[in-house]
């Protein structure tokens with residue numbers, strides 16, 4: 001961000017500002033001429049899309065907060081008032097509620113892109129870790145946001161998730177009381193969740209800034225997973241990728257608008273239109289769809305872990321489930337250090353590609369299991385899929401490090417792109 | 424501070440050849456005080472989240488048991504939580520007492536969970552010890568699970584007619600709150 005070799009700008013106003021705070025030079029360097037691999041496919045759109053969704057969530061959230069009431073007595077009714085009486089309130093709330101889902105869709109595809117093309121590998125490990133941190137903050141934000149309308153799912157979802165912490169030995173119960181501010185989910189809990197739901201998106205903005213900063217140090221990865229070697233391999237970000245990103249954003253927003261206006265409650269749960277009742281648990285508690293795979297992992301551990309045939313238990317089932325659930329996200333954090341294979345892109349790693357595709361299917365099945373009652377065949381199925389989830393990271397990837405053959409890579413992005421045209 | 428003093432100071436510093444100076448000591452003390460200060464300011468920020476005085480100042484609840492017929496159960500609210508009060512049938516009591524305690528995940532005899540001479544009254548916090556749902560079994564039409572007690576639909580925990588965990592992910596028996604019999608038909612919870 002230094003103004004070291006700044007070029008003079010023609011517009012005198014801009015030049016006056018730029019010579020004091022080189023903001024135009026910075027934009028020109030990072031988003032104008034920024035050299036970007038020329039072989040991006042559409043999977044590279046989802047970072048920009050996620051950014052648009054984040055801004056949309058903050059804007060709609062701030063205006064919703066103008067009509068939202070943070071007490072257990074009024075919260076539910078204030079959301080209904082937003083829906084019926086506040087001008088355009090129904091639209092703002094539906095954008096915010098569906099926006100959360102689409103934000104997660106964008107981020108999940110973005111994460112998949114990173115896994116498929118090995119974007120987490122050296123030298124982009126920190127960039128990847130910051131991304132997983134954003135994902136974690138998003139989950140916390142969305143979880144607390146879902147409590148705010150104070151419906152049955154809000155209340156019971158919050159009860160189940162906060163109770164997870166009671167599994168921690170010794171201090172668990174004190175932590176839960178600390179989170180609740182009482183002896184159950186109640187007014188103090190709602191107030192603090194609103195406070196933090198307002199704060200966290202801005203923490204996300206801060207981490208996104210670091211994430212993009214790290215990206216601009218290493219430069220982008222690309223579908224071939226080989227580094228650009230010179231000018232012939234790259235294009236200036238503007239106008240090529242500003243245009244491609246805008247196109248992707250528009251297509252994404254069309255689908256988003258389709259849900260928001262034509263099926264606004266499709267991704268939600270009808271029980272959340274029943275006001276919260278601390279004495280009646282809904283027969284079937286399900287979190288929002290984007291948490292389902294992790295919820296399935298939580299419920300998959302139905303057995304204590306200890307010495308067989310004795311009553312000695314090291315990890316009771318409840319703690320086991322919680323550890324596995326947090327562990328499943330920890331796997332993403334350590335992925336850059338598990339995968340030591342020299343080739344990045346799955347295009348040149350047929351074995352890894354196969355394992356990854358199975359992994360994606362596995363996560364989808366976990367999502368389905370998470371939405372079903374924990375009984376019958378769903379339990380062993382979830383257990384099996386949980387086993388594969390962890391085996392993918394802890395067994396298959398380390399195994400492929402040594403065993404998967406290293407294929408010949410193209411000499412350069414340019415060469416690969418030109419050959420493809422001829423062929 | 425005059426220039427002379429500064430010169431004096433550095434002269435003193437030079438005298439300590441081993442690198443440990445009065446200044447190092449001052450740095451360390453300052454940092455230690457800073458850390459203690461920061462921590463003592465951070466604690467109120469965290470502790471304000473704990474239950475406030477008015478939340479803690481919870482009255483106890485008195486419940487009249489006389490209208491509860493044998494085989495019936497009621498749910499009362501205490502500290503914002505549901506409390507199950509069940510007038511058990513002879514069959515339910517017998518089932519609860521017949522269990523071999525050694526087989527239980529959270530070993531407790533039925534006698535540990537009721538007041539002596541008042542075995543027909545079972546009083547428990549109606550919150551599943553797994554992740555806090557309210558188990559079914561209070562109404563006669565509810566599913567009661569495989570042990571004729573309560574069933575938590577959230578993740579499938581089965582409790583017996585003494586409220587002890589028998590099957591499913593919950594680690595502990597349903598909690599018994601502190602309560603006392605004020606008269607033969609009135610209890611005071613808390």
Ligand code: HEM
Pocket residue numbers: 054057058059060061062063064065068079093096097100103138141142143145146147148149197198200201204268
């Ligand atoms: C990372 C960005 C955000 C995410 C993922 C998110 C997520 C959510 C979710 C899932 C809900 C529940 C929607 C429903 O079913 O009704 C919600 C509600 C709410 N959010 Fe956010 N939110 C974000 C940012 C914000 C911001 C910056 C504010 C500003 C204060 C805000 C204010 C609100 C309010 C007032 C509600 C309650 C009204 C309602 O339920 O629609 N949100 N949020």
Ligand code: FES
Pocket residue numbers: 551552553554555556575576577578579580591592593
């Ligand atoms: S909360 Fe009752 S079984 Fe999970």
